[in-house]
Amino acid sequence: MNKTPADEHEVAGKKLLCPVCGHKHFWTRKTLMNTRGSTFFKFDWANKQADNYICDNCGYVFWFLKQSG
Numbered sequence: 001m002n003k004t005p006a007d008e009h010e011v012a013g014k015k016l017l018c019p020v021c022g023h024k025h026f027w028t029r030k031t032l033m034n035t036r037g038s039t040f041f042k043f044d045w046a047n048k049q050a051d052n053y054i055c056d057n058c059g060y061v062f063w064f065l066k067q068s069g
Contacts, residue, residue: 004028006056011064016053023057031063 006025009016017024030049053062 009053011053011062016062018055018058018060020060021055021058023055025056026053026062027056028053 004027006027008024009026009028015024016026018026029052031052032049051064053064054060
């Protein structure tokens with residue numbers, strides 16, 4: 001797994017805060033949003049990617065389809 005260093009992040013101008021434990025440091029990764037059709041025809045690479053922010057304390061995962069800033 002390609003784990004980035006945990007840090008504070010903003011999405012749509014709002015700081016992320018874990019809804020489970022209240023922690024504010026997350027590491028990030030990108031995940032493919034697989035569909036049945038793409039998988040069946042072996043075109044998984046063509047699926048959209050989601051940005052994930054994973055709480056460094058409890059592991060809660062945020063998923064954002066659009067590129068966040």
